Amino acid sequence: MIWQLDVIILTLVIICGLAAISIRDxxxxxxxxxxxxxxxxxxxxxxxxxxVAFTEASVGAGVSTVFFVAAxxxxxxxxxx
Amino acid sequence: xxxxxxxxxxxxxxxxxxxxxxxxxxxxxxxxxxxxxxLVKKIIGMNIFQTAIILFxxxxxxxxxxxxPIIIHGHGAHAHSIHAADYMNPLPxxxxxxxxxxxxATLGVALALAVGIFQRYETLEEDNILEQLKADESNLR
Numbered sequence: 001m002i003w004q005l006d007v008i009i010l011t012l013v014i015i016c017g018l019a020a021i022s023i024r025d026x027x028x029x030x031x032x033x034x035x036x037x038x039x040x041x042x043x044x045x046x047x048x049x050x051x052v053a054f055t056e057a058s059v060g061a062g063v064s065t066v067f068f069v070a071a072x073x074x075x076x077x078x079x080x081x
Numbered sequence: 082x083x084x085x086x087x088x089x090x091x092x093x094x095x096x097x098x099x100x101x102x103x104x105x106x107x108x109x110x111x112x113x114x115x116x117x118x119x120l121v122k123k124i125i126g127m128n129i130f131q132t133a134i135i136l137f138x139x140x141x142x143x144x145x146x147x148x149x150p151i152i153i154h155g156h157g158a159h160a161h162s163i164h165a166a167d168y169m170n171p172l173p174x175x176x177x178x179x180x181x182x183x184x185x186a187t188l189g190v191a192l193a194l195a196v197g198i199f200q201r202y203e204t205l206e207e208d209n210i211l212e213q214l215k216a217d218e219s220n221l222r
Contacts, residue, residue: 007098036132055178068125071196080119081118
């Protein structure tokens with residue numbers, strides 16, 4: 001484990017998480033959540049959990065984003081908070 | 082408090098930086114689940130909370146100066162001894178693999194419920210849904 005990379009990507013994960021819940025556009029929130037999932041996948045690859053990392057890359061960053069975009073497409077894109 | 086004790090405490094806090102990040106992520110998810118008004122934001126908060134817990138388990142499995150849990154001399158090398166300290170602990174990885182699959186299933190159910198609520202009430206905001214529910218209730222009386 002390379003701790004410098006770990007600290008940088010952990011910070012990016014927290015920033016992406018904060019941005020995903022604070023943005024008003026729901027499609028933007030879905031894309032930021034996808035970025036969050038991908039950063040989390042990188043973090044797990046750094047920590048040596050390669051099987052968990054590629055499952056997260058396909059399921060978390062791939063399928064979840066498709067679900068969110070489909071849900072936003074079928075409902076509304078704007079949010080009050 | 083004298084300086085060496087303070088330095089020890091600072092070392093302790095810095096050495097556990099991963100757990101501080103995990104606590105921050107869990108609080109972000111909890112805040113989004115409780116305080117956000119939009120249903121999709123609540124679902125994103127739930128997912129952030131779940132991934133924070135998975136990250137906690139993966140952090141437990143990590144060792145310094147260890148490699149990924151695949152045995153280096155795979156076949157026909159039984160003379161080599163295997164040291165557990167050279168490999169990350171694979172047991173939490175396998176447990177969390179199941180947790181990721183469960184989390185995507187809960188995400189699908191939650192989004193399906195949110196789409197159903199939108200088709201019934203024409204909004205995703207929690208306060209508007211509660212107002213409409215109250216109006217329905219008073220109409221019934």
